[in-house]
Amino acid sequence: MTLETILETAMGAAVATPALAFLALGVLWLLDRAPGERATARIVTSALAVSLASSVVVAVEFARRGGVALPVDLGEWFHVSGYRFELTTLLDGLTVTMMLLVSFITLLTGHFSVRYLHRERGFFRFFALLSVFTSAMMLLVTAGSFDLLFAGWELVGLTSILLVGFFHERAGPTRAAVRVMVTYRLCDVGLLLGAAMLHHHTHTSLFAELRTSPAVLHLGPFYSSLVGMSFLLAAAGKSALFPMGGWLPRAMEGPTASSALFYASLSVHAGVYLLLRAEPLIEHAPLARLAMVGVGVVTAVHATMVARTQTDAKSRLAYAAMTQVGVMVIEVAFGFTRLATLHLATHALLRGYQMILAPSSLHTALARQTMYGTDPLPGYDPVGDRLSPATERVWYRLAVDRFHLDVVFDQWVARMFLRVGHLLDGFELVSVRAVARSLGGSAVDTTPPSPPTPPEPPTHAPQEAR
Amino acid sequence: MLTLLVLLPALGSLALLARSDERFTRRIATAFVLPSFALSMWVAQRIHGDTGAVQFEEVYPLVFGVRWRLGVDGLSALFLPTANTVALALLLGSPRASLDRRNVAALLGTLAASLGILCSLDLALLGVFWVLRLIPGRWVIPHTETAAARGWFARTWSIFLWGGSMPLLPVIAAAGWVGMQAHAAHPFDYHEAVARGLPDAWQLPLFLLAMLAIFMRLAIAPFHAWLPLLLEHGPYATGTFIVTVQVPLYLFARVAVPLFPHAQAAGQPVIIAFAVWSAFYGAMLAVAQRGLRRSLGFIAVSHSGFALMGMASLNAEAVHGAILQSVASGVALAGLLVLMRGLLARTGTTRVDELGGVAAQAPRMTVAFVIFAVSALGFPGSMTFVSEDLLFHGVLALHPLVATALLVTTAINAIALLRGVLRTFFGRPGRVTRDIPVDDLGRRERFAILLLAALVIVGGLRPQPLLDVPAGYVRTLLEGHGAATEGTHDDAHHEPHDAHDPDPADHAAR
Structure with missing residues (x-):
């Protein structure tokens, strides 16, 4: 067996095995033979274990090759004259790191969820979605082009939305899922636009060619910045960067296992991964780098201040994750890609661990208090101590209100957007009725114009920290 | 073969009308549609996609030089099984109450006329089928709340019927007149008409008439108002079929582009502007709706805009994308409409604010809804992902602003549909x-849904066979159009009758 064959098989297995588990579960469910908890968990965790083992094989082969980057061509998805959608993966240090990270964390979370979600009504659904998420995330990190990355990116988003709405019998998770979906879809336009602009101007969207293709090197700062900023928009959606991050605390409505997986460990870092992949291009894009630094700084400062005013563990962890992601974006903007990768990996592990512990945080705090007799960490506020009480009150108030970002989004984006839709709808109905009258009849009793939908009540904190 | 394929549903429709008994309606209809479906699959599988030439040709003389000339190329070969699949899914998956004998007969009549349009190689025959396609639906306009409202909807249907049909008739008549002046034995023959062309002075007015018919039938804004009304108040099965099987797009590719190459080239920016506006307008209105059916109607308007945008762009990626988009979006929307009818039959409403929490009672219906919703929105793994990817790359080559508008519109469509699904x-x-209590999908419904879902997902994972079928057709269309428009640039005094491709055999491939 040649090296290429081993690599292709292992990479294919790492991506496809969880998807096969999902397929098996889906077929059984359709045949009214949905397996019980134990069988479901075994099917999925076995697939996740195979994915991890395959990732290890890939890592070992990569190390044996001396760590040389290697594009692995898995054929093509489809082609028409003049256009080809290639299934190209790229094997380099970043891919290997991410493959190990993704497969390890998903297996661990899957194992944790077996007991955590025991006798939960959505047990089967959670594990089915976990399988899809793992495959999608593996596809995202093994993709060798922006086109293929987008496929994984979208599926990660879809599973994320469905898991936010996991407790679908309550209104809060559904509203939160709608908010996450709206943000994702709007920001995903950036990824497609960036990839298409790159393809249009350079005739490639392969990561491996970003450093070597003369067309990319001669793209010029304007187009490079345009592409880079499009990718930044996409990253802002997925990684909850300023000003798009309002969905992240709402996403905590999902079960803790999925919060740990998506919004502490993996999905929230997908934006940083995208920027890391685009870094060779961003290197020549001064405007995009400037924008990244700005967005990163504002995200980190905003999130760290808001985090300190949160009253529940999961929201606090979500904002803490946002802070670190903001810092990672700054690191990428300055070209510190290795540092950003290390930061990403360690942060994903730590934050995922903290999130999984969140439901028992009260228990842990009480145990510590019993052990030390008091809070083990005395309060330390070097910035607050230097502010006047009035100033501190203002900042505190702003932080509690999350700097009114949600209000701005609801009032000025969502409501305005809906208002335009309602205006057009009103115009539509008036014109239909006018035609009806001109024909001498009365209009059919169509749906009356909907009144402007009131903004959905904010779900500042999860109702139940599961 | 093709005659049988077209006539089987027509015979089924007549057989149902001849009966006075409502029993076995679904079985009788399925017995006629199933062989037609099998034949269309056979044709699609056996066709040589690498050539744009017409295959499986059948010719029988009729009157006044008009011939019963049927044939398929890569374009129609893909649309034939789509039409049959949608009809079959409607027959199998619809609630019993929605499929009485008259409604099923109307559906089969509409199917037969659609298959006739897709196979016709004689312009007069195509015109007859074009008009016939809307007549069965007129018989079965359902009773709405008041007689006045019913009268209004009947008038809307008539406007749509005549507005979308009459403008095409002068075009066909003109092509026949030119043929008669040239003493052609078969003045309405499609390929001979394309080879002859039309006089320069007639090109613009006739092109405008043809486009009016196509815009109206394709529901391109501002000629779209009938479509949401049809889904909300019109006959369910026939309405769903008309909305999801985009025969008008076929007519655009079959008639407007080859018969009016110069006018098409000159009018391309205007057509694309209409398509972009339609896509955006449909998406914005879909967001504003509280009723799922009406919202889906506007999403269908938006998707029509996508398909027209791609077809009018006239480059390989965009045309392939438009063809696949019309198939993929049609099948996904058909799945959603079948499910929506099931929901309506169970709850009496499809208004989002009156529903909610259906997932707890009907998990299979929820999963099916999500699958079709994400398939209609171009999520990876669905056929629409492939079609939108191709469309996007195609229109990007045309103009980046058009591509950006397409992207924004897909995002708004996704927000509209997924928001509706999540809240429902x-x-x-x-x-x-x-x-x-909301019952989950029954066995028959599940089968119909699986049929459509399998097509959307398998087509998404392995789209190449679907792209190979029309490959030769697309190549020939673009070469023919390129040669024709080049002729205009080369020769300011273009002679309409001079065939750019003097070998008549080659015109068979157009």
């Missing part, structure tokens, strides 16, 4: 679902 199926039960 998740969350607390609404006013209606609080009191009424």
Whole structure:
């Protein structure tokens, strides 16, 4: 067996095995033979274990090759004259790191969820979605082009939305899922636009060619910045960067296992991964780098201040994750890609661990208090101590209100957007009725114009920290 | 073969009309549609996609030089099984109450006329089928709340019928007149008409008439108002079929582009502007709706805009994308409409604010809804992902602004549909679902849904066979159009009758 064959098989297995588990579960469910908890968990965790083992094989082969980057061509998805959608993966240090990270964390979370979600009504659904998420995330990190990355990116988003709405019998998770979906879809336009602009101007969207293709090197700062900023928009959606991050605390409505997986460990870092992949291009894009630094700084400062005013563990962890992601974006903007990768990996592990512990945080705090007799960490506020009480009150108030970002989004984006839709709808109905009258009849009793939908009540904190 | 394929549903329709008994309606209809479906699959599988030439040709003389000339190329070969699949899914998956004998007969009549349009190689025959396609639906306009409202909807249908049909008739008549002046034995023959062309002075007015018919039938804004009304108040099965099987797009590719190459080239920016506006307008209105059916109607308007945008762009990626988009979006929307009818039959409403929490009672219906919703929106793994990817790359080559508009519109469509789905199926039960138990999908419904879902997903994972079928057709269309428009640039005094491709055999491939 040649090296290429081993690599292709292992990479294919790492991506496809969880998807096969999902397929098996889906077929059984359709045949009214949905397996019980134990069988479901075994099917999925076995697939996740195979994915991890395959990732290890890939890592070992990569190390044996001396760590040389290697594009692995898995054929093509489809082609028409003049256009080809290639299934190209790229094997380099970043891919290997991410493959190990993704497969390890998903297996661990899957194992944790077996007991955590025991006798939960959505047990089967959670594990089915976990399988899809793992495959999608593996596809995202093994993709060798922006086109293929987008496929994984979208599926990660879809599973994320469905898991936010996991407790679908309550209104809060559904509203939160709608908010996450709206943000994702709007920001995903950036990824497609960036990839298409790159393809249009350079005739490639392969990561491996970003450093070597003369067309990319001669793209010029304007187009490079345009592409880079499009990718930044996409990253802002997925990684909850300023000003798009309002969905992240709402996403905590999902079960803790999925919060740990998506919004502490993996999905929230997908934006940083995208920027890391685009870094060779961003290197020549001064405007995009400037924008990244700005967005990163504002995200980190905003999130760290808001985090300190949160009253529940999961929201606090979500904002803490946002802070670190903001810092990672700054690191990428300055070209510190290795540092950003290390930061990403360690942060994903730590934050995922903290999130999984969140439901028992009260228990842990009480145990510590019993052990030390008091809070083990005395309060330390070097910035607050230097502010006047009035100033501190203002900042505190702003932080509690999350700097009114949600209000701005609801009032000025969502409501305005809906208002335009309602205006057009009103115009539509008036014109239909006018035609009806001109024909001498009365209009059919169509749906009356909907009144402007009131903004959905904010779900500042999860109702139940599961 | 093709004659049988077209006539089987027509015979089925007549057989149902001849009966006075409502029993076995579905079985009789399925017995006629199933062989037609099998034949269309056979044709699609056996066709040589690498050539744009017409295959499986059948010719029988009729009157006044008009011939029963049927044939298929890569374009029609893909649309034939789509039409049959949608009809079959409607027959199998619809609630019993929606499929009485008259409605099923109308559906089969509409199917037969659609298959006739897709196979016709004689312009007069095509015109007859074009008009016939809307007549069966007129018989079965359902009773709405008041007689006045019913009268209004009947008038809307008539406007749509005549507005979308009459403008095409002068075009066909003109092509026939030119043929008669040239003493052609078969003045309405499609390929001979394309080879002859039309006089320069007639090109613009006739092109405008043809486009009016196509815009109206394709529901391109501002000629779209009938479509949401049809889904909300029109006959269910026939309405769903008309909305999801985009025969008008076929007519655009078959008639407007080859017969009017110069006018098409000159009018391309205007057509694309209409398509972009339609896509955006449909998406914005879809967001504003509280009724799922009406919202889906506007999403269908938006998707029509996508398909027209791609076809009018006239480059390989965009045309392939438009063809696949019309198939993929049609199948996904058909799945959603079948499910929506099931929901309506169970709850009596499809208004989002009256539903909610359906997932707890009907998980299979929820999963099916999500699958079709994401398939209609171009998520990876669905056929629409492939079609939108191709469309996007195609229109990007045309103009980056058009491509950006397409992207923004797909995002708005996704927000509209997924928001509706999440609010309908998740969350607390609404006013209606609080009191009424919602049964999950039955076995027959599941089968129909699986048929459509399999097509969308398998087509998404392995799209190449679907792209190979029309490959030769697309190549020939673009070469023919390129040669024709080049002729205009080369020769300011272009002679309409001079065939750019003097070998008549080659015109068979157009």
